[in-house]
Amino acid sequence: xxxxxxxxxxxxxxxxxxxxxxxxxxxxxxxxxxxxxxxxxxxxxxxxxxxxxxxxxxxxxxxxxxxxxxxxxxxxxxxxxxxxxxxxxxxxxxxxxxxxxxxxxxxxxxxxxxxxxxxxxxxxxxxxxxxxxxxx
Numbered sequence: 001x002x003x004x005x006x007x008x009x010x011x012x013x014x015x016x017x018x019x020x021x022x023x024x025x026x027x028x029x030x031x032x033x034x035x036x037x038x039x040x041x042x043x044x045x046x047x048x049x050x051x052x053x054x055x056x057x058x059x060x061x062x063x064x065x066x067x068x069x070x071x072x073x074x075x076x077x078x079x080x081x082x083x084x085x086x087x088x089x090x091x092x093x094x095x096x097x098x099x100x101x102x103x104x105x106x107x108x109x110x111x112x113x114x115x116x117x118x119x120x121x122x123x124x125x126x127x128x129x130x131x132x133x134x135x136x
Contacts, residue, residue, distance in 0.1 A: 027098070027101075028094075028098065031094055031097050031098045031101070032094055034097065035090055035093050035094045035097060036054075036090065039093065039097075040053055040054065040090060040093075053086035053087075053089045053090055054071075054072065054086050054087070054090070055071045055072050055086060056072075056084075056085045056086030056089070057072050057075060057082045057083060057084050057085055057086060058082065058083040058085055059075065059080050059081070059082050060080075060081040060082065060083055061080070061081040062078070062079055062080040062081050063075075063080050065078040065079070065080065066078055066080045066082075072084055072086065072087070
């Protein structure tokens with residue numbers, strides 16, 4: 001079993017997957033920072049400071065102690081059950097950015113990787129053989 005496990009680990013696909021997961025996690029952190037620290041403040045600035053997604057939430061229950069000017073963290077600290085809509089919007093933006101970058105990477109990689117050209121189909125080959133036999 002140990003021999004099989006070593007053979008499994010030595011396969012190129014396993015190592016490539018491990019590297020991909022590690023780089024993907026690091027890249028996810030970069031995209032999260034880009035969204036939280038650059039894009040969301042910029043959106044807030046463009047909208048005149050009126051949109052701050054980090055503190056947009058909806059109180060579901062236990063909102064007696066929650067005031068309108070409380071941050072999300074303060075509302076959670078009161079024990080209120082809150083739905084963090086702003087965090088969800090930020091996560092969606094993170095996903096869209098990450099998906100777009102992955103799309104660009106795959107698109108660029110497909111240009112570098114030569115795809116094997118499709119040869120003639122079986123029908124084409126059979127037609128060619130038939131035509132050659134008719135000539136004789």
